[in-house]
Amino acid sequence: MKTEVLEVDERFGKEYAGKYLFTxxxxxxxxxxxxxxxxxxxxxxxxxxxxFIAIQAETIWASLKEQPQNNPITLEKxxxxxxxxxxxxxxxxxxxxxxRLNVVSFEETKNx
Numbered sequence: 001m002k003t004e005v006l007e008v009d010e011r012f013g014k015e016y017a018g019k020y021l022f023t024x025x026x027x028x029x030x031x032x033x034x035x036x037x038x039x040x041x042x043x044x045x046x047x048x049x050x051x052f053i054a055i056q057a058e059t060i061w062a063s064l065k066e067q068p069q070n071n072p073i074t075l076e077k078x079x080x081x082x083x084x085x086x087x088x089x090x091x092x093x094x095x096x097x098x099x100r101l102n103v104v105s106f107e108e109t110k111n112x
Contacts, residue, residue, distance in 0.1 A: 001026075003065075006097050012090040018068030020094075024101045025062055033058045054079065056095055063098045 002024040010017045025033075037051040037058070057078035067073050073094075077086050086094070 002101050004097055004101055006093070008090070012087050015070060015072045016090060019066070020064065020073070021066035022063045022097055022101055023065050025059065029062055030059065030102060033062065059102065060094050060098050063101060
């Protein structure tokens with residue numbers, strides 16, 4: 001499984017500074033996260049809605065294997081819409097790292 005280390009400086013606040021380790025998720029884990037936050041029409045089975053924020057937050061949380069000792073990232077903070085939530089720029093950075101780890105590129109699929 002792929003891993004990526006992210007070194008965060010103090011630009012998002014001192015509490016978030018430090019080293020974060022992310023790992024690639026399994027297909028089953030990613031699928032379960034998506035399914036958990038997707039509503040389907042009862043008779044047609046078509047997707048009615050997705051909670052993309054919850055999907056991304058849980059994907060970040062599931063991929064996060066190590067963080068600074070003060071544990072500044074929590075699922076609750078990732079999901080929070082209040083001032084105790086993750087700063088926007090940090091959330092976007094975490095999303096980029098996790099998406100890069102958990103998305104198969106077109107080039108990779110050509111070899112299948």
